[in-house]
Amino acid sequence: MVKPMPSPTSLPLRLLDWYDRNARLLPWRARPGEMADPYRVWLSEVMLQQTTVQAVAPYFLRFLERWPSVHALAQAPVEDVMHAWAGLGYYARARNLHKCAQVVSEWREGHFPDDEDALRKLPGIGDYTAAAIAAIAFGRRAVVMDGNVERVMARLFAVREPLPAAKPTLKGHAASLTPETRPGDYAQAVMDLGATICTPRNPACGLCPWMDACEGRKLGIEESLPAKVEKAEKPTRHGLAFWTVRKDGAVLLRRRPPSGLLGGMMEVPSTPWREGGAWELEPARAEAPLNAEWRLLPGLVRHTFTHFHLEMRLATARTGNNPLARGIWCPLDQLGDQALPTIMRKLVRHALAKAY
DNA sequence: TAATCGTGGAT
């Protein structure tokens, strides 16, 4: 029995051929032959940073409808952008998105730079996004490295060195394959391949246009690649939030500092989040947004961030018409208009279920 | 360089 020889067609061309037959229909993707809109490419790529296609799609469509151009987005109040971004996570992206829109709108007359180096200088655009925009929106040859490309290259070339140390090696391999023609389609093709065929678990090697060339598969180690260094265990932090109901029914919220965790988003006022045990009501009073008769509600709200678990207790109190408090009184029926991240929406739901 | 920074779906 003769082993089938690899196809004589180059790897990039085989992948482009596969892409022409299998490209996914995504809301931000230009139709074949259509010119890509740099604004849409940029908006989608920023949203897609560390975020799934499924999560991004509705946000992308809402943003595009509300702010159809970079000028429109630049002129929007940043609070509106934060609110529209709520639930998508990594909120620094929303602030940088708005900053970037203002730079492009004001200083560049609405035109995004068409090369990688200039794109890289804009807020919220790093190595990956600069390369992706240059390739997809402007047809430039750029080596686009994301998690998919890293995984595909690690398997194709059987790179055993663990991430993140292996990144330069993997980029070298990616560069060796990146073609001059159709670089935007090629970049999206590798990412589609990683997302649908060369998946982290149970890769569908039988459907892969690069199967015969894959060194990882030849060695039977494809599913163990890319290797990664072990991650530290997540600690658990504890907080106690204060649900304050004014006589007219409004509740007290406040805006978080502009940078750091959940930067610029709204929150239910709370104690600091600390390790080393849950807050009791008595010491927590000192952290309350105002003096009141706090009562501890039953239950616990749990949430997990990138690097720690959070367990929140909830205390409630009622106040008169004009209490002295630092924050924003929000009528119950306007909670949906606030830039509340998911953890805060969980707290609100818990309060509405237990405090009335 | 190594931390920090969200969320939800899949397994």
Place this chain on the structure above:
DNA sequence: TATCCAAGATT
């Protein structure tokens, strides 16, 4: 329930 992980950027 616990862990992984996704079209990464910033400091």
